[in-house]
Amino acid sequence: MDKIEEVLTRGVVEILPNKEGLAQLMRQKKIRVYNGIDPTSPNIHLGNTIPLLKLRQLQELGHEVILLAGTFTAQIGDPSGHDESRKPLTREEIKKNLETYKQQAAKILDFSKVKLVFNGDWLEKMTFSDVIKLSMNFTVQQIIERDLFQRRLKKNNPIGLNEFLYPLAQGYDSVHLNVDLEIGGTDHTFNMLIGRTLQKIYNHKEKFVLTLPLIPGLDGRKMSKTYGNTVNITDSSDEMYGKLMSLRDDLIIQYLELCTLLPLQLIKSLAKDLKPMDLKKKLAFEIVKMYHSEKEAQKAQENFEKVFQKKELPKEVTIHNTPKTTHNA
Structure with a gap:
């Protein structure tokens, strides 16, 4: 197994439209790839490190790596993987959460070879007319077919109009950055495919989507900052x-x-x-x-x-409150 095949296989759930096409492109040129993360917490957890480690593998192959901080999308509230609406963050909360993000991500990525961008730099400049034109590329039926929205409808849980717009905002990131590949968790597959559609419309090029699995957190649910069940890389x-x-x-x-x-x-x-x-x-x-x-x-x-x-007392005792989980050790 060569290096490209290993990167496109290890821990990968799916590559859309196909792995063969992406592998061929990677052998022809150095591709531009990005991963986005909304700063909804001051800490990066192990679930976040999975796409970062994939970025590192691509970085080591010499490809152009972009890490995007969702300074605008965090203000919308990402509905991905949630059966209830998420509370949008304020600019002040986002700024505070971002203070040590680069320092944390630098434990994985070589930032001398990474471009760090903030989607607020371009999304905040869009006019209402721009947003209307962007939304005209999709129908309500296309957006509502998303599995999480279907679950909410069945439970009669509300869906905010802002949540309909989130996939468009994330999707436009691909257009602005003009990327060849986006990587992210399976909970973002829908959003990343929206970006693939927009990339074809605006930049007339293919964008590949590589999805990665979501690892369970300490209480068995998805490891998430929202659930507070994380292993943070800032933990002692x-x-x-x-x-x-x-x-x-x-x-x-x-x-x-x-x-x-x-x-x-x-x-x-x-x-x-x-x-x-x-x-x-x-x-x-x-x-x-x-x-x-x-x-x-x-x-x-x-x-x-x-x-x-050995049931001995430690030199220092620190008490940590963590969610309940099953211990099989």
């Missing part, structure tokens, strides 16, 4: 290690494949040779090492073993 080494040791055994391999840079062959070998507890320790160690250091990872592992396996 002890907290991060302890949270990861609470994972269900059946999620260990998924986390190893999606949230670490360990070679897939090594992961398969570890899964075959190690017991679940030891495999989970390997996962926790690798992730703490990525976002802290190998020394901190070793220290966190020793502290965990003292407290939870």
